[in-house]
Amino acid sequence: MENFQDIYLKNKSNLLGYKYSNIDLFKQKLLNKIKIDSKYFNKDESIKHLDKGFLNNFIFKFDKLKNNIIHAENNNIENSILNISDTTLYELTNFKKNKIIFNTLYDNLDLIDKLILKDKKAISSDFILNLNTIFLNSGFEIIIQNNDSQLLTINHEYSDKAIFAKNYFRIGKNVSITIIENINSKNKSYNNLLNFFDLDEGSNVNHYVLHNSNEDSLSKVTSFINCSEKTSFNQCVFNISSSNTRNHHYGNLNGQNSEINLRGIFFGAREQIIDNKTEINHFFPNCSSNQTYKGILGENAKASYLSKTYVKDIAQKTQGYQLSKGIILSDKASFYSKPELKIYADDVKCSHGSTISSFDKNQIFYLRSRGLSKKLSKSFLIKSFYNDIIDSLDNKNYVNDVRVNADNWIKKNLN
Amino acid sequence: MLLDIKNLSVSVEDKTILKDFSLSVDEGEIHAIMGPNGSGKSTLANVLAGNETYEIENGNIIFNQKNFLELNIEERSQEGLFLAFQYPIEIPGVSITPFLRSAINSKLKYKKEKEFDSLEFAKLIRSKAKELNIPNEMLSRSLNSGFSGGEKKRYEILQMSILKPKLAILDETDSGLDIDALKIVTDSVNRLKKEISSFIIITHYERLLDLITPDKVHIMKNGKIVESGTKSLARKIEESGYQSFE
Ligand SMILES: Nc1ncnc2c1ncn2[C@@H]1O[C@H](COP(=O)(O)OP(=O)(O)OP(=O)(O)O)[C@@H](O)[C@H]1O
Ligand SMILES: [Mg+2]
Numbered sequence: 001m002e003n004f005q006d007i008y009l010k011n012k013s014n015l016l017g018y019k020y021s022n023i024d025l026f027k028q029k030l031l032n033k034i035k036i037d038s039k040y041f042n043k044d045e046s047i048k049h050l051d052k053g054f055l056n057n058f059i060f061k062f063d064k065l066k067n068n069i070i071h072a073e074n075n076n077i078e079n080s081i082l083n084i085s086d087t088t089l090y091e092l093t094n095f096k097k098n099k100i101i102f103n104t105l106y107d108n109l110d111l112i113d114k115l116i117l118k119d120k121k122a123i124s125s126d127f128i129l130n131l132n133t134i135f136l137n138s139g140f141e142i143i144i145q146n147n148d149s150q151l152l153t154i155n156h157e158y159s160d161k162a163i164f165a166k167n168y169f170r171i172g173k174n175v176s177i178t179i180i181e182n183i184n185s186k187n188k189s190y191n192n193l194l195n196f197f198d199l200d201e202g203s204n205v206n207h208y209v210l211h212n213s214n215e216d217s218l219s220k221v222t223s224f225i226n227c228s229e230k231t232s233f234n235q236c237v238f239n240i241s242s243s244n245t246r247n248h249h250y251g252n253l254n255g256q257n258s259e260i261n262l263r264g265i266f267f268g269a270r271e272q273i274i275d276n277k278t279e280i281n282h283f284f285p286n287c288s289s290n291q292t293y294k295g296i297l298g299e300n301a302k303a304s305y306l307s308k309t310y311v312k313d314i315a316q317k318t319q320g321y322q323l324s325k326g327i328i329l330s331d332k333a334s335f336y337s338k339p340e341l342k343i344y345a346d347d348v349k350c351s352h353g354s355t356i357s358s359f360d361k362n363q364i365f366y367l368r369s370r371g372l373s374k375k376l377s378k379s380f381l382i383k384s385f386y387n388d389i390i391d392s393l394d395n396k397n398y399v400n401d402v403r404v405n406a407d408n409w410i411k412k413n414l415n
Numbered sequence: 416m417l418l419d420i421k422n423l424s425v426s427v428e429d430k431t432i433l434k435d436f437s438l439s440v441d442e443g444e445i446h447a448i449m450g451p452n453g454s455g456k457s458t459l460a461n462v463l464a465g466n467e468t469y470e471i472e473n474g475n476i477i478f479n480q481k482n483f484l485e486l487n488i489e490e491r492s493q494e495g496l497f498l499a500f501q502y503p504i505e506i507p508g509v510s511i512t513p514f515l516r517s518a519i520n521s522k523l524k525y526k527k528e529k530e531f532d533s534l535e536f537a538k539l540i541r542s543k544a545k546e547l548n549i550p551n552e553m554l555s556r557s558l559n560s561g562f563s564g565g566e567k568k569r570y571e572i573l574q575m576s577i578l579k580p581k582l583a584i585l586d587e588t589d590s591g592l593d594i595d596a597l598k599i600v601t602d603s604v605n606r607l608k609k610e611i612s613s614f615i616i617i618t619h620y621e622r623l624l625d626l627i628t629p630d631k632v633h634i635m636k637n638g639k640i641v642e643s644g645t646k647s648l649a650r651k652i653e654e655s656g657y658q659s660f661e
Contacts, residue, residue: 361468366504366558369464370518370574371492371525380517384508384557 004034007060008134014062014087016105016136017112026116027134034130060162060190062137063087067106073097079151087138087163099146105139105166115139115166115196128220128246131164132192138165145172151395154181156191158217163191171203178206180398183241185217195223199231201255206234208398212405213241215270220246229255229284236393239266239274240405246275253280253287253315264293265386265402267409268301268333279308280320285345288319293337294386298329298413307352308340315345322352327359327385329414379410416477417442417613418463418582423474425455425462425638431472432458434638440582445614447624449649450635451657456617457501458638460586464498465491479581492518493525495581499571499588501617506558511570512540514558519577543576546606548599564591572600576607583607584615589623601626621653634660 008015008031017023068089073096080100081093088106095102105112116133124130144150156163171177185191199205213219219241225233237247251260262278280289291307309320326335339352359381367377383406393399418440425433432455440446450456462469463476465488476483479494486494513533520530531539544554547569559567568588575583585604589597604614604627616627624632624646632648633640634657641660642648 362504363506365464365466365488366500366506367509367514368488369492369498370515370578371489371521372514372518373489373521376517376521380509380514381506384506387508 011062101143103141135164141168143170149176158185158189160187174202176204185213189217197225209237211239211241215242223249225251237264244273248277251280259288261290269298272301274303276305282311282315285316292323294325297333304336311343313344316347318348320350324354326356419477421475424472442612447629455638497580497583501586503567505560507560621649
C-alpha cells in the first residue's frame with residue numbers, strides 16, 4: 001500500500017475543495033495523524049473491529065470531477081428517485097415536482113467547508129471518517145420543506161470506483177419522509193458514505209438502508225442524526241452484502257418529545273467482517289430511543305456490535321433500550337457485542353440485552369416433527385428472529401426487497 | 416400391523432429409561448398408555464418421533480413396513496406419524512398458518528401429491544379451526560407463544576387434524592383442558608378416527624377414556640409395560656393407583 005500522503009498528492013485534483021488552501025491545510029493536518037502500522041490500528045477504537053486488510057489490497061480509483069446533474073420528471077410515479085453511479089453524476093427524478101432542493105458539493109465551497117468542519121471533534125477520532133474527509137470526492141445537500149408525506153429512493157450503483165461522500169439531508173418543519181438507500185457496489189469499489197440528517201421540529205424520517213454489495217467491494221456507511229423537538233427518526237439497516245461492511249450511526253436528541261430508533265439486520269458468511277456501532281445521546285428530557293441489531297452468521301464470519309446510550313443529567317424521563325442478538329450457524333463464526341449505558345439523570349428507564357446462540361434444539365425438533373426439513377425449520381427460525389424488526393417498517397417495497405434478499409441468502413447459506 | 420416396537424431399550428445421559436419395551440398397534444386401534452410420573456411415557460413418544468436426544472441401545476421399530484430407526488424426524492412425520500406434545504414448544508415469530516402450510520406441503524410433496532396454495536390452505540385451516548372452536552385471530556399468532564396451556568393443546572389437535580397422520584400420539588393432551596375444551600377435542604378425535612387409522616393416547620385420567628374408547632389399555636412402569644388389558648384396567652387404576660402393578 002502506498003501511503004496516504006502519496007495517494008492524496010497524486011489525486012488531489014480529483015478531490016473536492018482542493019483549490020482552497022484552508023481545506024487543504026486541514027486535510028494535511030489529518031493526513032499527518034494517520035499512520036498505517038499495526039500498532040496504531042490495534043489501539044484505535046474506531047477501527048478495532050474493522051477489516052484492516054482493505055488498506056493493503058485496495059486500489060483507490062478516483063474519477064475526474066465534474067458537475068453532472070440530470071433532472072427528469074416521471075408522471076407515472078409519485079416518489080422521487082436519485083441515482084448515483086459516479087462521484088458526481090446525479091440523475092434525479094421528480095425532484096422538481098416534489099419540491100426537493102438538490103445541491104452538490106461540487107464548487108459549493110460554503111457547503112464543503114461546513115461539512116468538513118462540522119462535528120470536527122467527533123470525526124477526527126475516527127480513522128474511516130478522516131479518510132472520508134481527506135479523500136472527499138462526492139456529496140450533496142438535499143433540502144425538503146414540502147410537508148406532504150414523501151418517498152425518496154437513492155440508488156448507489158458504483159462500479160470500479162472509490163467514493164468518499166458527505167451527504168447532507170435537511171428535513172424541514174413537520175416534514176414526513178421515507179428515504180430508502182440501496183447500496184450496490186461492485187468490481188472493486190470502495191465506498192465510504194457519511195450522512196448528516198438535521199431534523200427540524202415536528203419532522204419524521206424513516207431511513208431504510210439496503211446493503212447489497214459484491215464480494216470484492218467494500219462499503220462503510222456512517223450517519224450523524226440531529227433531532228430537534230417532537231421529531232422521530234427511524235432507521236433500519238439491512239445488510240446482505242457479500243463483502244465487509246461497516247455501519248456506524250450516531251443520534252443526538254436535541255429537543256424534547258423526540259425519538260430515535262436505530263435498527264439493523266445483518267447476514268454474514270465466508271470470511272466476512274461486519275462492523276456495527278450505534279450511539280444515542282439524550283440531551284433533553286422526555287425522549288426515547290431504541291438500538292437493536294440482529295445478525296445471522298455462518299462459516300468464518302465475524303461481526304461486532306457496539307451500542308451506547310448516553311443520558312445527560314437534565315434528560316429526565318428518558319427511555320433507552322438496547323438489544324443485540326445473534327444466531328451463529330457455525331463453530332467458527334463469531335459475534336462480539338458490547339452494550340454501554342452512561343446515565344447521569346435519575347428518572348430514566350434504560351435497559352440492554354444481548355443473546356448469542358445457535359438454534360434451539362427443541363424448536364428444531366418441534367418443527368421437524370411436523371414434517372419440515374432441517375433446512376426449512378432453520379429458515380423459519382431465522383425469519384422469526386428478525387421479523388419483529390421488519391414488521392415495524394412501513395414501506396412495502398423495501399420490506400419486500402428485504403424478504404427476497406434474505407430468502408436468497410438463506411437458500412444459499414443454510415444446509 | 417401399523418406399528419411394531421420390539422425389545423426397545425433407550426437411554427439418555429447414560430440412564431436407561433425404556434427397558435426392553437415392546438408394543439404393537441394395528442390399523443384402526445386406539446391404545447391408551449397410563450403410568451406413574453417418570454415411567455417413560457413421553458420418552459417413548461419422543462423416541463417414536465425421532466428425537467435425537469435419546470440413544471437407542473437396542474430394539475426395533477417398524478412403522479408401516481418401514482424400519483423407522485433409519486428415518487429422520489421429518490421423514491417419520493411424512494410417513495404418517497404425529498406427536499401431540501405434552502409440552503408444546505413456544506416459537507415466537509413463526510406464525511401457525513405459513514408454518515402449517517409448509518408442513519402439509521412437505522408431506523404432500525413427499526407423497527408426490529398436489530400441494531396447497533395459500534388461498535386453499537387458508538380455507539382449510541379456517542374450517543378446521545372452526546371445528547375446534549379456535550378463533551380466526553389465533554391463526555395469525557405465533558406458534559404456541561404466549562398461549563395458555565389449554566390453547567396449546569387445542570393447537571396441537573388443529574395441527575393433527577390438518578396433517579391427518581396414520582398414527583397420532585396424544586401425550587397428555589387432556590391435561591390442562593377445561594371440560595368444554597375436552598369435549599371439543601375428544602369429539603374431534605372421534606371424528607378423525609375415521610380418517611386417521613390409529614391412536615396412542617397417553618393419559619393420567621380415566622375420564623378421557625370415557626370419551627374416547629380405547630381398544631387396549633397398557634400400564635407402564637419403569638420403562639416397561641407391566642400390564643395390558645381393556646378399559647376396565649383404567650378404572651382399577653383410578654380406584655387403587657399403580658401400587659399393585661409390578
Ligand atoms: N432429555 C432428558 N434428559 C435427562 N433425563 C430425561 C430426559 N428425558 C427424560 N428423562 C428422564 O426419564 C424419565 C422418564 O421421563 P418421561 O418424561 O418419559 O416420563 P413420563 O412417563 O412422561 O412422566 P409424566 O407422567 O410426568 O409426564 C424421567 O426420570 C426423566 O427425568
Ligand atoms: Mg410425560
